Amino acid sequence: xxxxxxxxxxxxxxxxxxxxxxxxxxxxxxxxxxxxxxxxxxxxxxxxxxxxxxxxxxxxxxxxxxxxxxxxxxxxxxxxxxxxxxxxxxxxxxxxxxxxxxxxxxxxxxxxxxxxxxxxxxxxxxxxxxxxx
Amino acid sequence: xxxxxxxxxxxxxxxxxxxxxxxxxxxxxxxxxxxxxxxxxxxxxxxxxxxxxxxxxxxxxxxxxxxxxxxxxxxxxxxxxxxxxxxxxxxxxxxxxxxxxxxxxxxxxxxxxxxxxxxxxxxxxxxxxxxxx
DNA sequence: TAAAACCATATAGCCACTATAAGGTCAATA
DNA sequence: TATTGACCTTATAGTGGCTATATGGTTTTA
Ligand SMILES: [Zn+2]
Ligand SMILES: [Zn+2]
Ligand SMILES: [Zn+2]
Ligand SMILES: [Zn+2]
Numbered sequence: 001x002x003x004x005x006x007x008x009x010x011x012x013x014x015x016x017x018x019x020x021x022x023x024x025x026x027x028x029x030x031x032x033x034x035x036x037x038x039x040x041x042x043x044x045x046x047x048x049x050x051x052x053x054x055x056x057x058x059x060x061x062x063x064x065x066x067x068x069x070x071x072x073x074x075x076x077x078x079x080x081x082x083x084x085x086x087x088x089x090x091x092x093x094x095x096x097x098x099x100x101x102x103x104x105x106x107x108x109x110x111x112x113x114x115x116x117x118x119x120x121x122x123x124x125x126x127x128x129x130x131x132x133x
Numbered sequence: 134x135x136x137x138x139x140x141x142x143x144x145x146x147x148x149x150x151x152x153x154x155x156x157x158x159x160x161x162x163x164x165x166x167x168x169x170x171x172x173x174x175x176x177x178x179x180x181x182x183x184x185x186x187x188x189x190x191x192x193x194x195x196x197x198x199x200x201x202x203x204x205x206x207x208x209x210x211x212x213x214x215x216x217x218x219x220x221x222x223x224x225x226x227x228x229x230x231x232x233x234x235x236x237x238x239x240x241x242x243x244x245x246x247x248x249x250x251x252x253x254x255x256x257x258x259x260x261x262x263x264x265x266x
Numbered sequence: 267t268a269a270a271a272c273c274a275t276a277t278a279g280c281c282a283c284t285a286t287a288a289g290g291t292c293a294a295t296a
Numbered sequence: 297t298a299t300t301g302a303c304c305t306t307a308t309a310g311t312g313g314c315t316a317t318a319t320g321g322t323t324t325t326a
Contacts, residue, residue: 014272052263077249080256094231102221120210168291267326276318278318285310288307292301295299296300
């Protein structure tokens with residue numbers, strides 16, 4: 001199949017497919033005489049794998065690492081699980097950070113109603129006077 | 134004061150200060166005969182304002198907008214409060230998204246313990262077989 | 267036969283910086 | 297006086313993961 005069909009069947013832009021190839025995540029496929037890329041079913045699987053990883057916000061580097069593990073099927077899988085644990089930890093810390101941020105923003109927002117002049121806006125005051133901890 | 138002292142007093146890199154100037158967030162200061170930038174106390178305040186906004190993850194575009202409001206002190210402040218409301222909504226949606234992500238990751242992680250071969254790793258299986266919703 | 271749809275490469279843009287290179291200026295020290 | 301070191305300048309490229317644009321070749325369809 002050609003790149004357009006691969007793109008449609010996995011739900012990715014053709015540009016993204018070429019990008020993954022350049023980044024070494026997707027092996028370079030054979031070419032037709034006219035230079036068009038020809039993909040096989042294995043490419044579909046490989047690309048779908050990448051997409052599922054990306055949905056989980058694994059980085060391209062992490063995906064690369066997972067692909068290397070796939071090439072050594074008899075090693076213990078601890079490294080894979082560790083990779084995922086680290087990723088989970090990072091997501092949790094992002095959540096925590098955003099929750100702190102949300103509290104600060106809500107508290108700032110509470111310092112003003114909608115019926116003031118900008119001069120007297122509590123939000124702008126809060127941002128200007130650095131009463132942030 | 135020169136750029137280094139401004140940078141230290143606000144806790145920013147000198148590069149970042151020049152970057153803000155290029156982006157129109159910080160007004161271009163006067164120059165000494167040798168070309169060095171000379172900053173005033175107003176620049177300190179302005180830069181500190183930007184930094185406090187950035188800590189709250191307001192975008193440079195949003196900061197720009199806030200600065201425009203500062204120039205019209207007798208307008209009603211509704212637009213400012215709306216800007217903040219939108220930002221809070223965005224932060225909350227990020228949190229929600231990350232919480233969904235965390236659940237998916239934890240469930241994937243639960244499908245494997247640390248004592249398997251990569252071939253049998255539940256994590257890799259889950260990523261390969263697309264049993265994701 | 268001509269238009270529409272597809273393919274190719276190369277390049278730039280997004281965000282908010284951060285890093286590097288290559289050089290000019292100034293004060294203090296050996 | 298010569299040189300070190302700290303400071304300043306501009307210009308350019310890199311980060312991540314795409315996405316958009318420009319320019320042109322190829323295939324399919326009407
Ligand atoms: Zn990760
Ligand atoms: Zn207000
Ligand atoms: Zn925002
Ligand atoms: Zn495992």
